[in-house]
Amino acid sequence: MLELLSHPWPWYVAGPAIGLVVPALLLLGNRQFGVSSNLRHLCAAFSSGRVEFFRYDWRHVGLWNLTFLAGICAGGVVSALLLDVGDVMISPATREALVRIGVTDFSGLAPSEIFSWSGLATPAGLIAIVGGGLLVGFGTAYAGGCTSGHAISGLAVLDRASLLAVLGFFAGGLACTWVIVPWLF
Amino acid sequence: MHNPSDRTTDDDAGRASTGLVWYFLIGCIFGIVLIKSEAASWFRIQEMFRFQSFHMYGIILSAVGVAALSIAILRRAGVETITGEPITIPVKTMGWGYRYWIGGALFGIGWALTGACPGPLFALAGSGLGVYVVAIGSAIAGTWIYGMLRPHLPHY
Numbered sequence: 266m267l268e269l270l271s272h273p274w275p276w277y278v279a280g281p282a283i284g285l286v287v288p289a290l291l292l293l294g295n296r297q298f299g300v301s302s303n304l305r306h307l308c309a310a311f312s313s314g315r316v317e318f319f320r321y322d323w324r325h326v327g328l329w330n331l332t333f334l335a336g337i338c339a340g341g342v343v344s345a346l347l348l349d350v351g352d353v354m355i356s357p358a359t360r361e362a363l364v365r366i367g368v369t370d371f372s373g374l375a376p377s378e379i380f381s382w383s384g385l386a387t388p389a390g391l392i393a394i395v396g397g398g399l400l401v402g403f404g405t406a407y408a409g410g411c412t413s414g415h416a417i418s419g420l421a422v423l424d425r426a427s428l429l430a431v432l433g434f435f436a437g438g439l440a441c442t443w444v445i446v447p448w449l450f
Numbered sequence: 451m452h453n454p455s456d457r458t459t460d461d462d463a464g465r466a467s468t469g470l471v472w473y474f475l476i477g478c479i480f481g482i483v484l485i486k487s488e489a490a491s492w493f494r495i496q497e498m499f500r501f502q503s504f505h506m507y508g509i510i511l512s513a514v515g516v517a518a519l520s521i522a523i524l525r526r527a528g529v530e531t532i533t534g535e536p537i538t539i540p541v542k543t544m545g546w547g548y549r550y551w552i553g554g555a556l557f558g559i560g561w562a563l564t565g566a567c568p569g570p571l572f573a574l575a576g577s578g579l580g581v582y583v584v585a586i587g588s589a590i591a592g593t594w595i596y597g598m599l600r601p602h603l604p605h606y
Contacts, residue, residue, distance in 0.1 A: 276508030279487030282479070283509065284516025288524055289476050291537050294469060298517075300569040304593040318597035332470045333477035337569055340481020341490075341576025350577065353488050359497040374485070374574060375492035375565050385581050397563030398585035401571070402592025404557025407549050407603065409542065411557060411567045415550075416510055419542070421517035426542040426550050433554020434561065435499075441562035442499035449563075 273354050287418055296329055299414030301405035303327065303334045318406075350374070367450030379449060389449040408433065469533075481573040490573050492565020499562055545606040552604075560592075 290296040305319065306327035312319035344350055352372055360371065370377045377384060384390040405411040408430045410419065416434065419427020484490040489509055498506035521539065530536055544550075561567055564585050566574060571589060575582040596603075 274483065274487040276487070276505050277512060279483050279489060280509040280512025281516045282483045284513040285520065286476060286480055287517035288520035290473075291521070291524060291539075292529070292531055293472055293476075294533065295531050295535055295537050296473075297539070300567070300572075301593075304568060304590055305597075307590050308594045308597060312597075316594075316597045316600075318600050329470065329473045333473040333480075334572055336474040336477020336479075337481035337484070338572045338576035339474070340478040340483075341485055341573035341578075343478065344482050344485035344573075345577040348482070348486060350485060353491045353493045355491075355493045355497045356503045358502045359493065359500055362500060362502070363493070363496060371493065373579070374488065374490060374577070375579060380492065380565075380579060380581055382581055385584060393563045394581060394585050395588045397560045398571075398588025399592035399595070400556050400560030401564060401566075401568065401585070402560075402589035402594075403596045404553050404555070404560055404592070405568060405589075406593040406596035407553030408557055409549065409553070411569075412510070412561075413567075413569060415554070417513050417517055420514045421521055422539050422541065424541050426544045426547060429544075429547045429550040430554040433551040434558040436551075437555035437558020437560075438495075438499045438562040439558075440555075441559040442496060445559070446496070446562060 272349070273351070283417065284421075286413075287421060290333075294329060297414070298418045299330075299410050300334065300337070301411040301414060303330050304402050305406060306331055366447040376450075392445075393449055404437070480569065481576060484570050484573045485577055490566055490570035490577075495562060495565045546604075548604040548606065560589075 287298045290298050306323045309319040309321060309323035309327070314320050353374060355371075363371075363376075368376050368378065379387070379390045379393050381390075385394055401411075408415065410427070410430060412434070415424075415427040415430040420431065487509060488494045489506065494506055497503045524537055557567075564571065564582075566582070566585070568589065571582055571586050575586060
C-alpha cells in the first residue's frame with residue numbers, strides 16, 4: 266500500500282480509476298466526462314455576449330464541470346505536497362531518443378529547458394507553451410472534445426465522431442513529435 | 451453545434467450546490483491519478499507518440515474498457531442518477547466529420563507540444579509547474595479564437 270503512494274502508478278491501476286470517473290459523473294447527475302468544455306465555460310464567463318459560441322448560461326450548464334476542474338487542480342496540489350512525484354519512469358529507448366534531440370533535464374514531469382519561466386522566454390518555449398496551448402484550446406473546441414470527451418467517453422460508446430477525433434489526435438501528435446519536437450531542443 | 455455535455459438535469463441551485471463537492475472530490479482523485487500515473491508528463495506523451503512503451507496505451511485502453519463496461523452495466527440495470535433522473539448518453543452528429551479530424555489533429559499537435567491535454571494542464575499547474583498557467587491561458591485564448599472563427603469553419 267505504501268509502495269503505491271511512493272511509486273508511480275501502473276497503467277492497470279490508473280486506467281480503471283480514470284474509467285470509473287465516467288459512471289461516477291453519470292450517477293451524480295447524468296454528466297458527460299469531458300474536460301475541454303471547461304475552456305468554453307471559462308470563455309463564456311468572460312464573454313460580453315457578442316460571440317454566439319459563448320452565449321449561454323455557463324453557470325447553469327458548466328458549474329459542475331468547473332468545480333470538477335478545480336478538483337483536478339487541487340489534486341495536483343495534493344500530489345505535490347503529500348505524495349512522491351519522482352523522476353518519470355520512461356523507457357530507456359525514449360530517454361535515449363530525447364537525449365539525441367537535445368533534452369538534458371529528465372527530473373520532473375516536463376523538461377525544464379522549456380517548461381519553466383526561463384524556458385518560456387526562449388523561442389522554443391513560446392512555441393511549445395503558448396503555441397501548444399493555443400492549439401490545445403482551438404483544436405479541442407473545434408473537435409468538440411479532448412481525450413476525456415472523445416478518447417474515453419466517446420470511444421466507450423463507440424461514437425464514430427469520437428473515433429475520427431482520436432485518429433486526428435494521433436495524426437497531429439505523431440506529425441508534431443517527429444517533425445516539430447526535435448527542433449525545440 | 452450543440453455540445454453534449456451542455457445538458458444538465460439539475461435545475462435547483464440549492465440541490466446543485468450540495469452536489470458540487472462530489473464533483474470537486476472526483477476531480478481531485480482524477481488529478482492525483484494524472485500526476486501519479488505520469489499521464490500528465492510531457493516525457494510520457496513523447497514515449498506514447500514514439501510507441502516506445504505500452505504505459506499510456508494501457509491507461510487509455512483500460513479506461514475506455516472500464517467506462518464501456520460501466521455504461522453497459524448502468525444501462526442493463528436501468529440505473530438512475532442519485533436524484534432519480536434517467537441516465538442518457540448522447541451520440542455526436544457526424545456529417546463529413548471535418549471538425550473532428552481537423553480539430554483533432556490541431557489538438558494533437560498541441561498535445562505533443564505541451565505534453566498535456568486540458569485536464570493535465572490544470573493538474574500540472576496545481577502541482578507547482580507554474581509556467582503551465584501560461585499554457586492554460588493560451589488554451590483559453592485558443593478556444594476564444596475558435597469561437598470567433600466558428601461561423602467561417604466547416605462543421606458538416
